[in-house]
Amino acid sequence: MLLYVVPLLSIALALLVGGAVIAAAGANPLRAYSQMILGALGSLHSVAEVLVKSTPLMLAGLGVMLAFRVGFWNIGAEGQLYMGAFGATLVVLQGWSLPGIGFLPTMVVAAVVAGGCWALIPALLKVRLNTNEILTTLLLNYVAILFVEYFLFGPWKDPLTLNFPMTKLFPHDAQLPRFGDTRLHWGFVLAIMLAAGFYLLERTRWGFAITVTGENPRAAAYAGIDVLRTLVIAVVISGGLAGLAGMVEVAGIQLRLVTGISPPNAPYGYTAIIVAWLARRRPLGVILVSILLGVLYVGGEVLQIETKLPTAIVLVVQAMILLFILGGQVLTRYRVALVREESRSVAA
Amino acid sequence: MSLLDLAGPILQAAIRAGTPLLIAAVGEVFAERAGVLNLGVEGMMLVGALAGFLSSFFIPDLTAALIAAMVFGGLAAAIHAYLTVTLRSEQVVSGLAITLLGVGLTSFFGRAVIGQVARGIEIYRVPVLSEIPFLGRVFFQQDALVYVSYLLIPAAWAVLYKTHLGLNIRAVGENPEAADALGVNVAATKYGCVIAGGALAGLAGAYLSLAYTTMWVDQMTAGRGWIALALVVFSGWNPLMVAAGAYLFGGMEALQLRMQAVGTGLSVHFLTMTPYLVTILFLVNASQRRRKSRPPASLGVPYFREERKG
Numbered sequence: 181m182l183l184y185v186v187p188l189l190s191i192a193l194a195l196l197v198g199g200a201v202i203a204a205a206g207a208n209p210l211r212a213y214s215q216m217i218l219g220a221l222g223s224l225h226s227v228a229e230v231l232v233k234s235t236p237l238m239l240a241g242l243g244v245m246l247a248f249r250v251g252f253w254n255i256g257a258e259g260q261l262y263m264g265a266f267g268a269t270l271v272v273l274q275g276w277s278l279p280g281i282g283f284l285p286t287m288v289v290a291a292v293v294a295g296g297c298w299a300l301i302p303a304l305l306k307v308r309l310n311t312n313e314i315l316t317t318l319l320l321n322y323v324a325i326l327f328v329e330y331f332l333f334g335p336w337k338d339p340l341t342l343n344f345p346m347t348k349l350f351p352h353d354a355q356l357p358r359f360g361d362t363r364l365h366w367g368f369v370l371a372i373m374l375a376a377g378f379y380l381l382e383r384t385r386w387g388f389a390i391t392v393t394g395e396n397p398r399a400a401a402y403a404g405i406d407v408l409r410t411l412v413i414a415v416v417i418s419g420g421l422a423g424l425a426g427m428v429e430v431a432g433i434q435l436r437l438v439t440g441i442s443p444p445n446a447p448y449g450y451t452a453i454i455v456a457w458l459a460r461r462r463p464l465g466v467i468l469v470s471i472l473l474g475v476l477y478v479g480g481e482v483l484q485i486e487t488k489l490p491t492a493i494v495l496v497v498q499a500m501i502l503l504f505i506l507g508g509q510v511l512t513r514y515r516v517a518l519v520r521e522e523s524r525s526v527a528a
Numbered sequence: 529m530s531l532l533d534l535a536g537p538i539l540q541a542a543i544r545a546g547t548p549l550l551i552a553a554v555g556e557v558f559a560e561r562a563g564v565l566n567l568g569v570e571g572m573m574l575v576g577a578l579a580g581f582l583s584s585f586f587i588p589d590l591t592a593a594l595i596a597a598m599v600f601g602g603l604a605a606a607i608h609a610y611l612t613v614t615l616r617s618e619q620v621v622s623g624l625a626i627t628l629l630g631v632g633l634t635s636f637f638g639r640a641v642i643g644q645v646a647r648g649i650e651i652y653r654v655p656v657l658s659e660i661p662f663l664g665r666v667f668f669q670q671d672a673l674v675y676v677s678y679l680l681i682p683a684a685w686a687v688l689y690k691t692h693l694g695l696n697i698r699a700v701g702e703n704p705e706a707a708d709a710l711g712v713n714v715a716a717t718k719y720g721c722v723i724a725g726g727a728l729a730g731l732a733g734a735y736l737s738l739a740y741t742t743m744w745v746d747q748m749t750a751g752r753g754w755i756a757l758a759l760v761v762f763s764g765w766n767p768l769m770v771a772a773g774a775y776l777f778g779g780m781e782a783l784q785l786r787m788q789a790v791g792t793g794l795s796v797h798f799l800t801m802t803p804y805l806v807t808i809l810f811l812v813n814a815s816q817r818r819r820k821s822r823p824p825a826s827l828g829v830p831y832f833r834e835e836r837k838g
Contacts, residue, residue: 201633314620500629502621503622506622
């Protein structure tokens with residue numbers, strides 16, 4: 181039971197702290213929260229918007245989850261996301277489409293390859309040179325964003341948009357189809373399907389190899405699993421999934437490559453770490469947590485429009501949820517037991 | 529113009545750029561020497577930067593601003609200490625959460641003062657010393673915090689290697705069980721080191737908002753907290769080597785900024801990228817000499833006093 185009480189209580193406490201932060205900024209927290217919830221869940225359109233925000237979180241979250249499973253701290257989903265967006269855009273700008281079906285398949289492949297290659301660097305540094313991956317994956321985020329910005333401010337800048345750092349609009353066959361008149365696109369379906377695919381993966385030999393490698397590399401090696409190979413492949417797929425998150429953002433939402441495809445105030449790539457952690461390494465958990473945080477994202481945007489409160493409140497609440505869950509895990513680790521005084525003295 | 533005339537301003541700028549890295553990394557050395565990895569440096573620096581800036585903006589007293597920066601940096605670190613030492617939570621996740629919290633809170637509360645300028649720490653020419661040809665300009669025409677950081681290097685080294693307290697800290701980081709058996713208060717030592725590290729990270733942040741620049745910019749640390757964490761690994765957890773690494777990085781940043789200003793034809797984006805790439809090379813290099821500089825044995829491992837053997 182505590183398994184569910186702790187996350188719910190953590191979210192409640194995090195919202196309480198968030199409320200205090202809102203109050204400190206001079207706004208009414210209750211009003212702010214009701215505006216957020218109404219703004220995020222009040223209409224079919226806003227619900228679609230919640231799912232829009234949850235899509236990159238699911239994809240990158242699945243990626244980070246896979247890396248965590250194999251025992252690799254991938255803090256680099258943000259950079260991998262940007263590289264994925266870069267790969268997808270490269271394909272479009274180069275005109276590499278398949279006759280009859282357009283750009284989308286090649287964009288997916290390019291995004292997965294680009295994100296995967298970006299994750300391959302820290303993976304190889306870890307297995308070959310024993311370099312700690314936490315700092316390398318993180319530092320590569322800064323490099324990836326600057327790399328993409330170089331193209332946006334330079335060779336890829338659309339001359340028609342004056343001085344805005346963005347590429348030209350993608351052609352129609354490079355855009356993910358949307359549902360009705362909402363912004364919800366097929367990337368969401370792709371994310372759900374991939375999450376479902378994870379359950380199939382768990383039943384395969386390779387899925388087992390990943391789990392064992394993460395839990396106990398020595399036992400894995402003893403069982404005949406090629407530990408280093410398993411780790412590198414899992415991390416590359418992890419990066420590929422984050423890359424896919426970047427692809428669906430450019431092909432489904434922005435319809436071009438622009439700066440800040442991941443909101444700078446609460447970047448998807450970092451939130452994906454929170455998603456993977458809160459999901460307790462379960463794909464269904466990734467879906468649910470992503471949707472929950474999607475509500476927070478849309479609510480934050482509505483709040484900014486209506487009350488001018490900065491969207492950074494989203495990141496504050498996210499961080500607080502993480503901190504409370506961490507603290508609350510003590511409760512799930514230990515159990516309070518009533519022991520009679522006499523029996524204790526006897527036992528001692 | 530001689531080469532020295534050219535190098536002087538760049539080296540002077542190198543010291544300035546290296547100072548926040550130096551202060552933050554020395555703080556983290558203490559936390560890690562006591563066995564606690566704190567990935568919250570970036571967030572604690574931001575908290576310190578904003579606290580110091582706001583304080584100086586509203587109360588024209590720089591000492592108060594620096595104290596505010598240290599207090600808030602220390603408070604952020606105290607959360608990490610509580611979670612990892614008392615509740616024994618995962619250090620990596622807790623530290624990351626501290627960074628995200630710092631980024632979020634400062635972005636939220638800093639919005640009101642974006643574009644404002646506060647009173648900063650002024651350059652103070654040290655009498656006599658600043659008159660030394662070349663070196664005087666590089667080392668002694670700086671602001672007061674730089675001079676404080678000069679003292680911090682030998683002080684941190686002396687505390688770690690020449691005092692009883694330092695011995696206790698290192699013992700806690702290497703073998704908390706043995707330290708405990710000898711009567712060292714393991715939890716208190718860890719708390720002290722983590723909070724001191726946070727206070728120094730806060731001070732490093734204030735250096736950015738009150739001396740390096742005199743304004744508040746959203747996420748103005750720009751990854752310096754992570755570079756500081758890498759410097760700790762590179763230094764082999766030794767304050768003297770931290771200083772060497774910090775000034776090397778400061779030099780790189782100064783050179784890179786100078787190249788941007790002069791306009792060398794190289795892309796601004798690729799120039800800005802170099803510190804992060806070089807940091808990765810430093811990390812690779814450090815991992816190749818693990819034998820000589822290995823991390824404290826209990827780094828990242830929670831200590832369960834109840835599970836002592838005997």
